Amino acid sequence: MANVNYFLTEEQQMIVDLARQIAREKIIPVRAELDEKEEFPWDIMKDLAQADLFGLYIPEEYGGFGGGCFENCLAVEQLAYGCIAVTTTFAASALGGYPIVMYGSDEQKKKYLPEIASGEKLAAFGLTEAGAGSDAAAIKTTAVEDGDYWVLNGTKQWITSGGEAEIYTIIALTDKNKGPRGASAFIVEKGDEGFSFGKKEKKMGLRASATRELIFNDCRIPKDRLLGRRGLGFIIAMKTLDLARPGIGAIGVGLSQAALDESVNYARQRVQFGQPIISFQAIQHMLADMATQIEAARALVYAVARTIDSGEKDISKISAMAKLFPTDVAMKVTTDAVQILGGYGYMKEYPVEKMMRDAKILQIYEGTNQIQRNVIGQALNKEYARK
Amino acid sequence: MNIVVCIKQVPDAESVKWDHKTGTLIRDGVKSVINPFDYHAIEAALTLKDKLGAKVTAVTMGPPQAQDAIREAMSLGVDEGVVVSDRAFAGADTLATTYTLAQAIGKLDSVDAVFCGKQAIDGDTAQVGPGLAVRLGFPCVTYVGGMDIINDGKGLRLKRMTEQGYDIVEVEFPVVLTVLSCLNTPRVPSLKGKMRAKKAQIPMWSAEDIGAEPDKIGLAGSPTKVHSTYIPKFEAKREFLEGDPEEQAEALVQRLKEAGII
Structure with missing residues (x-):
């Protein structure tokens, strides 16, 4: 069955494969324990450094990969499939690094960016x-x-x-x-x-x-x-957040995908009334909505990230959209995942309760989703005043 | 310093199926992966490279698609790789395999260390590492579960795991080691490594390239004949001793005496 083709380059596909491998091998096996113990994921940060992922958005001359917003989105989406606490720690370093990339002097870039790109230091x-x-x-x-x-x-x-x-x-x-x-x-x-x-x-x-x-x-x-x-200061902060917001959307997409996968796999094997619960339309329709909303969110994030990388300057509105929609989807999808898994979903033996707890922050940090709506609304007002 | 890692492509244990009628593996359509123990051999070689500076070369004998294994090793940080591949190698047992690998390794610049996994998960013989050591004339330490550099980088102090515990062995280069999974945690690939691996030209060496004598390779060089494979049965007798604790103790002593244990 065909999946949506986003026409990634070979290099972009490599980033996806690498981040997915790290999520599968290094993050998923330890996520519940890290959550329970509130333990900072230093070991995984070292793996991400070894994998060269901290330098994705940093220019090559400062030891990075020279990618853009889109490459960063691809990486965090896959990492978020494993755990968004780990991913947020990874992404926070980029939030600290973006202002230096955009506004740093040559000396500042030479001093700080190679250390951030190599993952030797977190920002x-x-x-x-x-x-x-x-x-x-x-x-x-x-x-x-x-x-x-x-x-x-x-x-x-x-x-x-x-x-x-x-x-x-x-x-x-x-x-x-x-x-x-x-x-x-x-x-x-x-x-x-x-x-x-x-x-x-x-x-x-x-x-x-x-x-x-x-x-x-x-x-x-x-x-x-x-x-x-x-x-x-405020301009630097706003430009930084504009650049980072699609990344939060991508985290929402990765988290939602993980919740959907758990839900479908569970619904296929959970038997009630003599049949797997996925045979009930009540469940099918929930899963269908989840899958469709996730794909729409992913398409939005990718399209906005590519627009930003094409050099567009006034990106506040589209960047806010790329944060708002996928994170609202993540809250809904993870909540529905807990519902589909029922009592099991509420238990810590299954990963979806953590996904639901984690999802809530996506609607709050890097600008609440109410603020995102303000940004979009004000942009519309400006746009239409010109027409 | 030159380090060689011998790796092998094996069927992915997660997707492999078993033909119960013939008692063999169904290999068709099964994904090939690097033998799990070999990841630890690669990691050990890369650890030495990080600490002492070295060129690490991965060597594998197999069909042309074994290139994938070499590329994966390179994505982890291995510098170069070679696929030793020829129809004439088909049907090789461990004797012919070690001959073939030794011929290939002989073509590389003076080799200081050869790392192998403990064994491959398809054949499970654990003979290639030691066999290779004999052919190369290097000392061999098997079942390595710990490794420290000694003598200013001229040798290694190794923990050789045994069923009872472990031996501490010190050895100078050159050496052949076979390693266990408890030795280390394999690293993840790097983006730069993946890109380099993707672009790399992987040399393919034929029987002629490595100067192999035809009667020492493939089926011709393989005296091993497999008559059948089966899982050995271990049958243990079990008996419950009844009665109060004193009676049970007496009965136990009686049994142990009968068995000649006490």
């Missing part, structure tokens, strides 16, 4: 604060010039890989009164004076990933850690 991205989630402009962390240094003060909240990563891209206010031009982006290294971490958060899902506060207490960093120009 992370710090924007969110206790009072600034969806309202990112409400951040309070400040950076003040002091001779040859910037001095940072404030606390970032819920930072993925906080404490585990070595390289952090941080958004902080440099001119409180300048509004959207009031923030700047900085590179902060683990070990910098005045930089420490809060306790590891306990989470409903995504438990193998580490989520901590980043605490800046008169944190002094050299002047050359400023990314881009002063005042570009």
